[in-house]
Amino acid sequence: MVKNGMKRTAVIMAGGSGERFYPLSRTKRPKQLLPLIRHDKMMIEEAIERVAPLIPYEDIYIITSKVLQHTMREMLPAIPPENIIAEPYKRNTAPCLALAASVMCAKYAKECTPEQISTAVLTADHYFSDEDVFRKQIDEALTFAEQHASIVTLGITPSRPETGYGYIECGEALSGDILNVERFREKPNAETAQEFIDAGNYLWNGGMFFYRCDTFINGLIEHEPEVGNKIHEMASLLEHDVHVAIDGSSEVIDDIFNNFPDISIDYGLMERADNVAVLPSKFQWDDVGSWDSLDRTNTHDDNDNVTIGLTTVIDSQQTIVANYSTNSEIMVSAIGLEDMIIVVTDDSIVVCPKDRAQDVKKAVATMRKKGQEKWL
Structure with missing residues (x-):
């Protein structure tokens, strides 16, 4: 979808194994392919339908594993098959999102530059109490990221002193409800978690990010160059045939990906960059983790x-x-x-x-x- 001169896209992360949901979750049908919330829809279907009113199906991408790629293509007919991408090797979220950025830069090369592509990085298996509010906040986060070359994360307003999530320490207001990020905090012990709740300026890190493609690429080049410096190279290879990496048939792409470090987007970019902002959530949320x-x-x-x-x-x-x-x-x-x-x-x-x-x-x-x- 093009809004205010920007090509808006969504990347849904769907490569997890969901082992805490055994025995329902299995190797070939993990949590994101199960109807855990609505008993008539898989969680990945819910994730797609949640964002589709904002971003059309042809601009929604699913990042998954090689084991699940074929199954997802069969089970998700609304998404173009070439948009369901299998990461060549498990290398955590920074390389995974770098591959997604390469695919988008290649696919849209004839119609827009990386500065004109914005991306909502979302999850395949979370619960949101009010999807209309969620979409409004996606729009707000994307708009700020587009206008200010920032990386915006959607912070979850905590309902309890949870020790299973990382936290975001919020700073001064930037625009509307969007706040500056002071720092990211690791998963705390029970005492520290209560201190965060009492302080009132901490949010849970829900693992959702919003950025312009050029902001993301430049950030990785600066903070994680082993990954960032390869994005344009992969995009150049993919411009000739964007289906190559998506179908897992490019030895060159595989070799590049295999040499990436195993590093999360949180550590590789979010915790190091100085242009990170946070939008506090206005809905109830759960990561549906167990x-x-x-x-x-x-x-x-x-x-x-x-x-x-x-x-x-x-x-x-x-x-x-x-x-x-x-x-x-x-x-x-x-x-x-x-x-x-x-x-x-x-x-x-x-x-x-x-x-x-x-x-x-x-x-x-x-x-x-x-x-x-x-x-x-």
Whole structure:
């Protein structure tokens, strides 16, 4: 979409494995391909539909893994196949977004310069309570980034002293609701997290970024030149055939990517640049990172339980019971439980206390170590 002379694009990051959502999330169908929030739509579909009123389908890009690329092309017919890009190797988010910038510079070379391309970097698997407000804030963030050559992040207004997220320390007001970023803070311990909440000028880092393509490229050239200096080279190669890297058939692109450092966009650019701003969110948000997040995104019964599928719950409180089995003969019953999680699929069952939800990933690692990939 062209607005005020700018070609607006979106990049949706969709390469994660979602191991904390085992046994529903599997290697070939991870979290972003599951209907975890709306039971009739995959999370990646929700992410696309969320941004489509602002940015047309032909300018929405999905960055994923080679394992998932073909599946996503089949399952997401609204997105042009060439816009579903597989990163050649796992190298974290800075190289991943560098490849996306190269693809866009090549694809739009005949109609606009990098200064005229702006990008919203979004996630495939998060929850937003008010999508209209979310879109308005995307527009506000993009407009500021376009006009001021800034990198804008959408900071999440914290609802609790969370130790699982990084934080953003906010400074002075720049324009409207947009604030200067003083610094990024690593995931804190419980005491420090409470101090951040009490201070009132800290936001969660939600991993969403907005920038002009030239701002992003110049920032990487300055702060992470091993990556930044290769963007125009990749774009030049891709101008001849933008499908080459997208189909994973370019040895040159693969070699360039393979030599990139494994570095996040947060560390490679955001924490080092001096032109970073933040827009505080005006909606409820959740990263839907593990089974306990269903407490924050689903409806509850009178005893604060969350139930999905064919279930019976008796004398239980604050418990999540999710039956995803396709066998209509399987009933899952929970009796006398509190603060527990039960998840059932056709071939696997997970049972754990809510405060151990993060450790589901450890179970996956143990199974892999034992050679039990059949169930992964």
